[in-house]
Structure formats: C-alpha cells, structure tokens
Amino acid sequence: MKKVTGLLAILPQLVLAQEYWNGIPYPLNRWGVSVMGVNQTEKGNLKSASVEGIKLHEKIPNLNAYFLNPHDMEVDAKVQIVKVDYFLLPFLNIYGIGGKLEAEAKFNLGRGNLNFNSTGKDWNDKLLGAIGNEISKTMPENLRIKQKSEGKLLGGGALIAGEYKRVFSSLQYTYTRIEMDGDVAAKSAEVASGRVGYVVYRDSNLSMTPYLGASYQKTDSEISGVIPSTTLNYKFEMELEDLTPAAGVFTVIKNDFTVLLEYSFGDRKTLALDLGYRF
Numbered sequence: 001m002k003k004v005t006g007l008l009a010i011l012p013q014l015v016l017a018q019e020y021w022n023g024i025p026y027p028l029n030r031w032g033v034s035v036m037g038v039n040q041t042e043k044g045n046l047k048s049a050s051v052e053g054i055k056l057h058e059k060i061p062n063l064n065a066y067f068l069n070p071h072d073m074e075v076d077a078k079v080q081i082v083k084v085d086y087f088l089l090p091f092l093n094i095y096g097i098g099g100k101l102e103a104e105a106k107f108n109l110g111r112g113n114l115n116f117n118s119t120g121k122d123w124n125d126k127l128l129g130a131i132g133n134e135i136s137k138t139m140p141e142n143l144r145i146k147q148k149s150e151g152k153l154l155g156g157g158a159l160i161a162g163e164y165k166r167v168f169s170s171l172q173y174t175y176t177r178i179e180m181d182g183d184v185a186a187k188s189a190e191v192a193s194g195r196v197g198y199v200v201y202r203d204s205n206l207s208m209t210p211y212l213g214a215s216y217q218k219t220d221s222e223i224s225g226v227i228p229s230t231t232l233n234y235k236f237e238m239e240l241e242d243l244t245p246a247a248g249v250f251t252v253i254k255n256d257f258t259v260l261l262e263y264s265f266g267d268r269k270t271l272a273l274d275l276g277y278r279f
Contacts, residue, residue: 021090027163030087034258034276036099038079042217042240042268073107073238075221079153083274096156101178105147105223107236147225151180157191166199168209189219197250207252215264216243242268 020026078101085095155176161168172193197211219240226233248262258276263269 024090026087026090027161028087028252028255028258029278032083032085032258032276032278034083034085034274036079036081036083036272036274038077038081038270038272040077040079040268040270041074042077042219042242043074073105073236075238075240076104076106078102081153083276091160091162093159093161094156095159096154097174097176098154099152101151101153101180103149103151103180105149105221105238107145107223145225147223149180151178153178163199166202167196168199168211169196170194189217191215191217193246195246195248205254208249209251210249211247213246213248214243215246215268215270217241217268240268242266244268244270246270248272 079099080101081097081099083095083097085093087093153176155174157172157174159170159172161170170193172191172195174191174193176189193213193215195211195213197209199207199209201208217240221238221240222235223238224233224235244264244266246262246264248260251259253259256278258274258278260272260274260276262272
C-alpha cells in the first residue's frame with residue numbers, strides 16, 4: 001500500500017569555509033551524512049469516505065446514506081532517517097533521504113443517519129423510515145478508532161541559503177514517498193520551509209546558530225480497516241495541509257560534527273533531532 005509521509009529534513013548552514021567557488025566560500029565540508037529522528041502529530045481534513053465501496057455523503061438513488069460521521073482526525077508519526085547531502089554550490093545543497101516510519105491514525109467515528117427519499121405514499125414512507133432508523137442503530141454511536149502501520153521511505157530535496165554579517169536565511173523543499181505495510185497510507189508528502197537566524201557564537205571549535213522559521217506541508221493520506229463490532233470495511237482519504245511556525249538551533253563542533261534541534265508548533269507539532277558528520 002502506498003504511503004507518503006511527509007518529512008522534515010534540515011541541513012546545516014553557513015559555518016566555517018573549507019573551499020571556494022568563484023571567491024565564495026563553502027559553508028561546510030561539501031559532503032555530509034546524518035541520522036535524524038522526527039516525532040510529528042498533525043490534524044487532518046477528510047476528503048472522502050466510503051464503507052463497503054459506498055461513498056458516504058454521496059447520494060444514492062432513493063437513499064441518503066449519512067450513516068457515519070468521521071471527525072477529529074489526527075495522525076502521529078515517528079520517523080528515523082539517514083540523509084546524505086552535497087553542496088553543489090556554496091549556496092545550494094541537495095540531499096537524499098531514506099528510512100523507516102511508524103504511523104498511527106486516530107479519529108472519532110460517530111453515528112449519522114440513513115433515510116430514504118419520499119415515495120409519495122405515507123404508509124410506505126413510514127415503513128422505509130423505520131427501516132432506515134433500525135439500520136442506523138446498528139452503527140456505533142461514537143468510537144475512537146486507531147490504525148497503526150509501518151513503512152519505509154525514500155525522498156530528496158534541495159536547500160538554498162546565504163549569510164550576511166552573521167544573519168542567515170534559507171529556503172528548502174523536500175519530497176518523500178513511503179511503502180507501508182498496514183492500513184494507514186500516505187500517497188505523497190511535500191514540505192517547503194523558510195528560516196532566518198543569527199550566529200550567536202563562532203570560533204574554530206564551535207558555532208551556534210538559533211533561528212526562527214515556518215514550514216508548509218501537504219500530505220495526501222488514506223486509512224482503511226474494519227469498523228469495530230461490525231464486518232463493514234471502510235476507507236477514508238485525508239488531506240493534511242498546514243503552515244506552521246518553527247524554532248531551532250544549529251551547532252557545529254570542530255567543523256566536522258553537526259547537531260540540529262527543531263520544534264514546530266500549531267496544528268502540526270514536530271520535534272526533530274539531526275546528528276551529522278561532514279567530510
């Protein structure tokens with residue numbers, strides 16, 4: 001099952017120069033490898049839903065099948081990533097990522113209603129109404145459903161950055177896809193980020209740069225499973241789309257080792273830790 005996740009990959013910026021391109025210094029050794037851990041919680045919007053192949057809230061001839069009401073949808077993800085990056089130019093870095101992901105989708109499934117269109121005959125309408133009410137009663141009143149899944153991810157992206165008098169700014173884009181083993185599937189994920197920071201300390205052994213930024217993430221996800229206490233199969237398609245603020249700090253040790261910590265907040269909460277080595 002295809003899944004995609006969306007994922008944050010942040011690259012080190014603008015510290016001690018090792019090489020030059022047309023007189024412009026490279027900020028770090030040009031090659032880098034790092035490991036990253038990400039915990040993320042994000043709320044989702046329902047795009048479509050179906051039970052036994054019948055789309056909910058879609059009119060069926062003579063029948064209004066509003067008998068399920070999924071809401072309060074949320075996805076938690078834990079991701080472990082290995083990243084390899086390379087500075088093509090002092091201000092342009094490209095990278096590839098690979099790793100694994102554990103996802104849990106949670107949502108409330110409330111009872112809606114099922115009713116038939118009027119036939120114009122009072123006795124017939126009453127009979128159909130009674131049938132619709134009885135069918136609706138077989139649906140759970142309100143269930144908190146959780147679906148877990150695991151998968152492997154691959155992706156890549158690019159970062160453009162620059163520094164002037166210890167003030168740096170950057171723009172970054174990442175795309176990822178994942179092959180999932182279970183019933184929580186994300187088809188694709190895109191993340192675009194912008195950051196502005198200031199190098200508060202720098203010498204030959206240590207550099208520290210706190211920053212503020214914002215990230216836009218768009219993920220198309222799919223959840224499928226069986227409604228508890230029934231034999232009915234459901235499929236829900238969600239769209240996770242958020243613009244969230246972020247804050248972090250980037251540290252370079254002896255120009256070889258990097259540590260990055262970032263937290264984003266709002267509808268999408270993300271905590272990311274990146275440990276890297278430059279060569």
